[in-house]
Amino acid sequence: MPGPVGRGRVMRVLGIESSCDETGVALFEAGTGLLAHALHSQVALHAPYGGVVPELASRDHIRRILPLVRRVFEEAGIGLAAIDGVAYTAGPGLVGALLVGASVGRSLAYALGVPAIAVHHMEGHLLAPLLESPAPAFPFLALLVSGGHTQLVEVRALGDYRVLGDTLDDAAGEAFDKTAKLLGLPYPGGPALAALAEQGRPGRFRFTRPMVDRPGLDFSFSGLKTQVLTTVRALGTPLDDQARADIAYAFEEAVVETLVLKCRRALEQTGLERLVVAGGVGANRRLRAALSELMAQRGGAVFYPRPEFCTDNGAMIAHAGCLRLQAGERAPLAIEVHARWPLAAIGHRTP
Ligand code: KG4
Numbered sequence: 001m002p003g004p005v006g007r008g009r010v011m012r013v014l015g016i017e018s019s020c021d022e023t024g025v026a027l028f029e030a031g032t033g034l035l036a037h038a039l040h041s042q043v044a045l046h047a048p049y050g051g052v053v054p055e056l057a058s059r060d061h062i063r064r065i066l067p068l069v070r071r072v073f074e075e076a077g078i079g080l081a082a083i084d085g086v087a088y089t090a091g092p093g094l095v096g097a098l099l100v101g102a103s104v105g106r107s108l109a110y111a112l113g114v115p116a117i118a119v120h121h122m123e124g125h126l127l128a129p130l131l132e133s134p135a136p137a138f139p140f141l142a143l144l145v146s147g148g149h150t151q152l153v154e155v156r157a158l159g160d161y162r163v164l165g166d167t168l169d170d171a172a173g174e175a176f177d178k179t180a181k182l183l184g185l186p187y188p189g190g191p192a193l194a195a196l197a198e199q200g201r202p203g204r205f206r207f208t209r210p211m212v213d214r215p216g217l218d219f220s221f222s223g224l225k226t227q228v229l230t231t232v233r234a235l236g237t238p239l240d241d242q243a244r245a246d247i248a249y250a251f252e253e254a255v256v257e258t259l260v261l262k263c264r265r266a267l268e269q270t271g272l273e274r275l276v277v278a279g280g281v282g283a284n285r286r287l288r289a290a291l292s293e294l295m296a297q298r299g300g301a302v303f304y305p306r307p308e309f310c311t312d313n314g315a316m317i318a319h320a321g322c323l324r325l326q327a328g329e330r331a332p333l334a335i336e337v338h339a340r341w342p343l344a345a346i347g348h349r350t351p
């Protein structure tokens with residue numbers, strides 16, 4: 001149940017996510033947790049095009065956002081006047097899509113006379129495991145694996161982030177999506193490829209693990225996609241179902257092993273004992289199993305958001321926004337979004 005209303009009440013924040021192809025809205029209350037959350041996925045809208053069409057994404061966010069806002073207030077059983085702030089994703093992402101959530105969020109905060117906060121999408125992902133119980137304590141190592149990012153981040157406190165490793169080309173999710181396309185799988189490719197890999201047999205194909213023989217914590221996944229392409233061409237078309245599944249298995253194995261190896265290296269370098277996994281690829285079952293095993297071997301602990309909070313959602317934005325508002329940060333009145341916005345650029349922003 002929501003906490004007491006009135007002066008000195010606990011902070012309640014409305015969060016809005018619209019950076020890509022999901023409209024996510026949530027209400028978060030400090031100390032209590034999530035009061036309500038709602039999501040509309042545009043997967044069916046973009047599926048015929050094989051990928052996200054930015055203009056269609058923006059228009060659909062416009063259609064969905066206010067009904068979703070109404071729905072979370074109804075579910076939480078509170079009125080607009082019961083919130084103390086509005087958080088919205090301000091980047092990185094598709095500019096038109098971001099502008100929808102940012103305009104609604106900033107304007108609503110202005111109309112209600114409460115502060116607004118512009119949230120970095122990847123900080124939302126990074127802190128999402130804190131929505132779960134038990135929540136990881138700071139400091140921890142975060143593996144951010146989404147459609148646009150593959151990063152290893154040392155997280156010492158809210159806003160104290162050191163990017164230790166990054167991808168030099170494709171992100172892990174992007175590699176899943178592109179490889180899925182090569183195998184003739186429908187958009188969104190990552191989950192489809194993971195499902196196909198479940199039917200795959202180990203050992204028939206083996207792809208080189210990218211960059212594991214070099215020191216450092218950076219990633220590169222575009223070569224893996226090329227290896228898959230070469231294999232598909234060598235086998236000739238049409239590929240039978242078992243061959244596609246075996247390739248999917250070997251691809252997933254190469255990605256998972258690479259991510260695990262770099263996590264182990266980062267843990268050794270930093271001496272950190274807690275690992276947090278976030279972003280859409282964090283929903284991958286094999287990755288979860290392998291990272292759990294790694295942390296069990298090391299005597300450490302691994303933390304994941306529940307699968308629905310691995311992919312884009314409003315809860316992570318409401319939550320990260322609440323922490324930032326509690327730290328005294330405020331967005332200016334101007335509605336600003338950023339298509340590109342390095343995570344390393346956000347520290348403790350002064351109000
Ligand atoms: O975090 P997210 O929802 O959006 C971005 O911020 O990019 O991540 C989406 C990415 C997509 O590339 C999708 O294919 C991938 O996460 N993904 C998966 C799985 N579920 C989603 N990749 C592998 N296995 C999955 N189960």
Ligand code: ZN
Binds near residue numbers: 121125279280311312
């Ligand atoms: Zn995301």
